[in-house]
Amino acid sequence: MKESRGYLVIMLMMVVFVITLGLLVAVPVWQTELQREKEEELIFRGKQYAEAVRIYVQKNPGRYPASLKELLDKKCIRKLYRDPLGPGGQWNVILTTGKPPSGRETAAEVMVAPERVLPAIKNAQILGVVSSSTNKSVKIYNDQESHDKWLFFFGQDPKKPPKIVYYGEKK
Secondary structure: HHEEEEEEEEEEEHHHHHHHHHHHHHHHHHHHHHHHHHHHHHHHHHHHHHHHHHHHHHHHOOOOOOOHHHHHHHOOOOOOOOOOOOOOOEEEEEEEEEOOOOOOOOOOOEEEEEHHHHHOOOOOOEEEEEEOOOEEEEEEEOOOEEEOEEEEEEEOOOOOOOEEEEOOOOO
């Protein structure tokens, strides 16, 4: 009777070992899949903002929104989406650095700034959004492997990426 209990304990330890080994293999795969889903959501939401800016410019020729909330107020976007990868869900916004591009041209240079600093920027003209996450991505989007390089803006040409100037960076 005591021998069978010993075998039972050994078998139970083997089962626990096999389950632990399975989890060690499954967790990284699950994390990668979760990351891919968030990246797909980032692409969807980013494109929604780029389209909202396009609609805003179409409704208000020659003008660009000064805030993301203005896109909602003018009914250019259904809701304000959060950045699925950025800390706190806050976006970085893509702004013009000079004369905003027309519908037929793309911006040669853009400024990227945290959404929270928009009130401090005089005459802010939003072109789109970019994630505030600086992490390396699982997916490659427009030849970029970092979330903070995945630009989503009105008039974007994926074959001609603009020069990026960061808010507070000296020219």
